[in-house]
Amino acid sequence: xxxxxxxxxxxxxxxxxxxxxxxxxxxxxxxxxxxxxxxxxxxxxxxxxxxxxxxxxxxxxxxxxxxxxxxxxxxxxxxxxxxxxxxxxxxxxxxxxxxxxxxxxxxxxxxxxxxxxxxxxxxxxxxxxxxxxxxxxxxxxxxxxxxxxxxxxxxxxxxxxxxxxxxxxxxxxxxxxxxxxxxxxxxxxxxxxxxxxxxxxxxxxxxxxxxxxxxxxxxxxxxxxxxxxxxxxxxxxxxxxxxxxxxxxxxxxxxxxxxxxxxxxxxxxxxxxxxxxxxxxxxxxxxxxxxxxxxxxxxxxxxxxxxxxxxxxxxxxxxxxxxxxxxxxxxxxxxxxxxxxxxxxxxxxxxxxxxxxxxxxxxxxxxxxxxxxxxxxxxxxxxxxxxxxxxxxxxxxxxxxxxxxxxxxxxxxxxxxxxxxxxxxxxxxxxxxxxxxxxxxxxxxxxxxxxxxxxxxxxxxxxxxxxxxxxxxx
Numbered sequence: 001x002x003x004x005x006x007x008x009x010x011x012x013x014x015x016x017x018x019x020x021x022x023x024x025x026x027x028x029x030x031x032x033x034x035x036x037x038x039x040x041x042x043x044x045x046x047x048x049x050x051x052x053x054x055x056x057x058x059x060x061x062x063x064x065x066x067x068x069x070x071x072x073x074x075x076x077x078x079x080x081x082x083x084x085x086x087x088x089x090x091x092x093x094x095x096x097x098x099x100x101x102x103x104x105x106x107x108x109x110x111x112x113x114x115x116x117x118x119x120x121x122x123x124x125x126x127x128x129x130x131x132x133x134x135x136x137x138x139x140x141x142x143x144x145x146x147x148x149x150x151x152x153x154x155x156x157x158x159x160x161x162x163x164x165x166x167x168x169x170x171x172x173x174x175x176x177x178x179x180x181x182x183x184x185x186x187x188x189x190x191x192x193x194x195x196x197x198x199x200x201x202x203x204x205x206x207x208x209x210x211x212x213x214x215x216x217x218x219x220x221x222x223x224x225x226x227x228x229x230x231x232x233x234x235x236x237x238x239x240x241x242x243x244x245x246x247x248x249x250x251x252x253x254x255x256x257x258x259x260x261x262x263x264x265x266x267x268x269x270x271x272x273x274x275x276x277x278x279x280x281x282x283x284x285x286x287x288x289x290x291x292x293x294x295x296x297x298x299x300x301x302x303x304x305x306x307x308x309x310x311x312x313x314x315x316x317x318x319x320x321x322x323x324x325x326x327x328x329x330x331x332x333x334x335x336x337x338x339x340x341x342x343x344x345x346x347x348x349x350x351x352x353x354x355x356x357x358x359x360x361x362x363x364x365x366x367x368x369x370x371x372x373x374x375x376x377x378x379x380x381x382x383x384x385x386x387x388x389x390x391x392x393x394x395x396x397x398x399x400x401x402x403x404x405x406x407x408x409x410x411x412x413x414x415x416x417x418x419x420x421x422x423x424x425x426x427x428x429x430x431x432x433x434x435x436x437x438x439x440x441x442x443x444x445x446x447x448x449x450x451x452x453x454x455x456x457x458x459x460x461x462x463x464x465x466x467x468x469x470x471x472x473x474x
Contacts (some may be wrong), residue, residue, distance in 0.1 A: 029330060031329055062121055082098065083098070106134070119132055178357065279298045301319060345454050359460070367416060369414055374441070382401070430454070434449045
């Protein structure tokens with residue numbers, strides 16, 4: 001998420017979570033500190049600052065670290081000319097990425113413009129990160145500025161580059177303002193959507209499309225999901241979640257608390273950002289305050305007041321840095337009702353057969369089951385079965401929900417498969433389910449799938465088990 005306001009004017013930031021976040025949580029927190037020991041010279045000898053936090057779908061976090069270089073006047077902050085990214089893996093290890101090819105990312109990118117950075121980072125999939133920035137044939141002529149992007153890997157190698165088009169200039173002037181907006185698809189393999197010349201918010205939808213939200217200048221009052229919210233006084237942005245919903249973020253300079261629920265299956269988080277003290281409150285899907293309270297509030301955040309909520313429901317908050325160290329505060333948010341987490345990265349999945357982590361699937365099994373939390377119907381997506389051989393994913397079967405031999409009994413989906421699919425004794429397999437394989441029976445809304453390498457299991461070496469132990473009663 002982009003850095004919030006840097007001035008000391010109190011603002012209220014409301015995040016409406018329109019769905020249930022995944023993974024089970026406890027009322028615990030931890031701190032994470034990292035000392036910069038890069039072999040590259042520290043050009044400025046100033047403290048490292050966390051200036052952006054983003055994440056992959058597996059909850060791996062990517063941070064942008066910057067050091068102050070100089071100021072233009074008393075307001076414009078410029079950083080040293082290095083793109084420093086830090087990948088925090090789910091096991092806590094940190095992979096440093098240092099990129100300082102000035103021919104690609106020119107010096108104009110390292111100064112804030114109206115408190116906005118021209119450089120933005122977007123984790124995609126595997127070890128790929130999209131970097132967007134400005135490139136100019138003449139850095140003294142704003143009309144030559146173009147929005148560009150490049151994909152790098154964790155080794156810092158440039159994989160590909162793309163030119164989006166001319167950068168945004170205020171109408172009728174040559175005044176340049178970083179104004180690009182990019183949203184990664186709900187399936188990062190399918191790309192992203194990029195805008196430049198006007199302010200919008202974009203939601204990646206579960207059917208792999210996009211919903212675009214923009215201000216209607218003839219009618220500034222919305223009557224949609226968030227009722228009676230006047231966008232005249234609000235800067236609106238949207239944070240997509242990976243669990244069947246989104247987070248709507250807006251600043252309220254009049255300190256009004258607008259907390260109308262936006263979904264029957266969602267929750268809400270209300271945070272107060274004043275000076276650099278960070279306070280938040282949780283609300284359930286019925287717009288009722290959660291009984292869970294985090295006792296360490298207010299939290300002192302860093303200059304940029306950065307935070308991000310990971311798919312595993314960990315809330316990361318950037319804290320004040322020291323001379324050589326940056327710090328994060330990690331809060332395990334409580335689980336939201338009504339569903340319990342079953343470990344599939346999707347709270348709408350109750351259980352499966354074969355179960356996740358099992359090692360005794362009967363060879364040549366011809367049926368698999370998926371039990372959901374709510375009634376579903378078949379939609380238009382794929383279920384793909386892979387066998388892991390020598391660390392390679394080998395395709396065994398691919399099934400489309402429109403043409404499959406499937407039966408549904410309210411919340412249970414029964415899928416017939418080829419007997420040759422699970423034919424290797426002691427074989428390691430995983431099943432991937434696309435978004436929109438099934439949809440909610442009542443509302444017709446696409447349901448989130450199951451990501452690769454989550455629903456993993458093994459076949460039995462000899463006899464295996466039957467499906468009689470799978471309880472499909474509801």
